[in-house]
Amino acid sequence: MLSVSIYTLGCKLNQLESEALADSFIRRGFSLLPWEDMQAQPNIVIINTCTVTSRSDQKARRVIRKSLLENPGCCVIVTGCYAKLDREKIAALDGAGESPPGSPNCRRLFVIGDKSRLLDLPAFLRGEIDGESSDAHNLASLIAACLEKEAVAHDAGDALENAGAFCYKPEQFSFHTRGFLKIQDGCDNHCTYCRIRFARGPSVSMPADLVLAELQALEDKGYWEAVLTGVNISQYSQRNFPCHEASPGASQGLGGLLSYLLNNTRSIGLRLSSLEPEFIDRDFAAVLAHPRIRPHFHLSVQSGSAPVLRKMGRAYTGETVGRCVSLLRSVKRNPFIACDIITGFPGETESDFEETFALCRDAGFAWIHAFPYSKRPGTAAAAFPQTVTEREAAARVEKLIALAVKARQDYASAWIGAEVEALVEKGDGNTGGYCRGLSENYLRLLIQYPDGHVPEAGTVLRCKITELAVGEQGNNSADALALGLK
Numbered sequence: 001m002l003s004v005s006i007y008t009l010g011c012k013l014n015q016l017e018s019e020a021l022a023d024s025f026i027r028r029g030f031s032l033l034p035w036e037d038m039q040a041q042p043n044i045v046i047i048n049t050c051t052v053t054s055r056s057d058q059k060a061r062r063v064i065r066k067s068l069l070e071n072p073g074c075c076v077i078v079t080g081c082y083a084k085l086d087r088e089k090i091a092a093l094d095g096a097g098e099s100p101p102g103s104p105n106c107r108r109l110f111v112i113g114d115k116s117r118l119l120d121l122p123a124f125l126r127g128e129i130d131g132e133s134s135d136a137h138n139l140a141s142l143i144a145a146c147l148e149k150e151a152v153a154h155d156a157g158d159a160l161e162n163a164g165a166f167c168y169k170p171e172q173f174s175f176h177t178r179g180f181l182k183i184q185d186g187c188d189n190h191c192t193y194c195r196i197r198f199a200r201g202p203s204v205s206m207p208a209d210l211v212l213a214e215l216q217a218l219e220d221k222g223y224w225e226a227v228l229t230g231v232n233i234s235q236y237s238q239r240n241f242p243c244h245e246a247s248p249g250a251s252q253g254l255g256g257l258l259s260y261l262l263n264n265t266r267s268i269g270l271r272l273s274s275l276e277p278e279f280i281d282r283d284f285a286a287v288l289a290h291p292r293i294r295p296h297f298h299l300s301v302q303s304g305s306a307p308v309l310r311k312m313g314r315a316y317t318g319e320t321v322g323r324c325v326s327l328l329r330s331v332k333r334n335p336f337i338a339c340d341i342i343t344g345f346p347g348e349t350e351s352d353f354e355e356t357f358a359l360c361r362d363a364g365f366a367w368i369h370a371f372p373y374s375k376r377p378g379t380a381a382a383a384f385p386q387t388v389t390e391r392e393a394a395a396r397v398e399k400l401i402a403l404a405v406k407a408r409q410d411y412a413s414a415w416i417g418a419e420v421e422a423l424v425e426k427g428d429g430n431t432g433g434y435c436r437g438l439s440e441n442y443l444r445l446l447i448q449y450p451d452g453h454v455p456e457a458g459t460v461l462r463c464k465i466t467e468l469a470v471g472e473q474g475n476n477s478a479d480a481l482a483l484g485l486k
Contacts, residue, residue, distance in 0.1 A: 010050025084113030184230030225269035304359030344393025
């Protein structure tokens with residue numbers, strides 16, 4: 001059986017798009033191999049890249065080189081934002097270069113910026129390959145033929161079977177237990193440090209009736225919740241909005257979409273990806289009060305210093321963030337609130353950083369995703385004089401991470417003795433009477449079930465949080481231990 005393995009870098013949107021690619025291959029009879037099991041030698045490796053920082057680019061290049069080296073019989077396809085913006089740099093990683101498909105040194109590395117073109121690849125290969133196996137040379141030639149054919153159709157403006165920002169609709173999820181739903185793509189902001197908008201383009205929104213249809217399909221399949229994702233979902237906008245119910249925040253934007261979805265579904269919960277602080281006002285917070293919207297919010301904060309935020313091109317201040325956090329806490333019981341922070345932005349003084357640190361401390365964020373500023377080609381900030389050393393930027397990150405670790409422990413401690421609902425997740429650890437779960441308020445739980453039986457992934461458990469999970473580390477770490485309730 002032909003096989004594929006997929007590695008994903010970056011955001012939840014990339015994760016959803018990788019799910020759709022995996023589903024497309026599975027439905028055409030390909031075997032999906034876990035990335036960790038690279039000894040199985042997949043026929044095709046797909047690497048879905050991110051370019052939010054230079055470290056993202058570096059990690060992508062390491063993964064590409066490793067895949068080419070350790071899988072000499074496979075074809076490697078690189079897609080995503082980094083592939084879209086730095087195609088030639090990535091293509092140069094292949095020793096065969098850009099040799100034509102029929103040559104003895106036919107390339108094994110394919111760089112595809114528009115990943116929607118890959119959705120039709122499995123069907124094409126199935127129609128061309130005779131039998132259940134294909135040597136690397138033949139497979140590479142077929143991949144080249146398919147992608148070159150689609151490129152011609154794409155350039156000519158012809159409609160492909162799978163095209164556009166909202167064609168990623170997996171029938172099943174291979175890497176996640178929760179459902180994911182893409183409602184928006186692109187961004188209209190002009191942040192001076194970010195080049196994602198160059199790769200993703202201006203903001204576009206999925207029509208509300210189509211969002212509802214996709215959400216209803218997930219609900220009918222039994223999903224407990226759906227993660228609504230996009231590049232910047234705060235910019236969701238829909239003209240002629242089909243929301244006739246009079247409800248707070250029922251605007252043409254995200255608030256109106258949420259009201260529309262909640263009023264036309266039965267039980268599925270909604271979890272939101274990152275939000276812009278200035279977007280959260282009283283009307284929108286009133287929509288978030290609905291019990292089916294998860295008490296978990298991630299804010300794109302970046303800094304607490306007004307001068308730094310202005311240089312970043314951000315449209316708010318630290319005071320705005322403080323009001324936003326207060327609003328969220330007024331409509332949800334002790335919600336999990338996280339944020340992104342960039343340290344070492346050009347011109348950031350020690351005083352600027354201390355303002356940021358104080359904001360994070362006083363806001364009581366349950367987690368802080370802190371990372372050092374990275375100069376990105378083509379952005380306005382790339383021309384700014386760099387006044388903060390890499391060492392100092394890293395030291396500031398470490399200070400924020402130390403705050404974040406304690407804050408997460410404090411947040412989990414506050415829930416000891418409380419009952420929550422949690423979704424049993426896929427992955428290691430679901431043995432020996434224990435299973436791993438994610439609570440409605442985003443706590444990672446190690447749950448003991450009363451009779452020692454381990455429920456299947458996707459099961460929703462009512463459980464009582466008993467103590468902190470001391471010593472848990474790594475990707476499978478837990479915040480707390482819990483006891484499943486019958």
